[in-house]
Amino acid sequence: MPRPRLTVAEYLALDRASEERHELADGQVLVKSGASLAHNRIVANLVFSLRGALGDGPCYPLATDMRVRAGATRYVYPDIVVVCGDAELEDSDVLLNPSLVFEVLSETTEAYDRGAKFAMYRELPSLRAYVLVSQHARHVEQFVRQPDDRWLLSEARRGQLALTTLSVTLDLDELYRGVGVA
Secondary structure, X not given: OOOOOOOHHHHHHHHHHOOOOEEEEOXXXXXXXXXXXXXXXXXXXXXXXXXXXXXXXXXXXXXXXXXXXXXXXXXXXXXXXXEEOOOOEEOOOEEOOOOEEEEEEOXXXXXXXXXXXXXXXXXXXXXXXXXXXXXXXXXXXXXXXXOOOOEEEEXXXXXXXXXXXXXXXXXXXXXXXXXXXX
């Protein structure tokens, strides 16, 4: 049986009233499930590392509960966003201008994060980079928007992750601290 489709207004009312988080993709509602310990440790490590690397500059990270509009009828919850400059908001709780998005991959979300969700993010003119972080192996994939709107992939498994769009580097040992992956 197909699930009922929601309008943006219906979705926002549902999501704002609920203790669960939901995403909306062209009328279809997806319930966000809880995350593993490894996932949560990576997110915490990333936020801590990003905050230290970005200092008091114009860019800053936001984790987990920042709803992002990724198209007229698409709303998602990235694991981490980085905003550079003033945040542009719809109402007071929907971010319109992330500069960088991180998603920590899991078995249940990896295909979605790599496919449909990345396609939604690519519609955001403000987005300069999209970073996928494995929680089961030391492997980070970074897609950087090029001037001709192509996306260039770079990968890191050891050493440093160079976030060129932010002019900072992050230590992979710190990103995976306490996670127990080789």
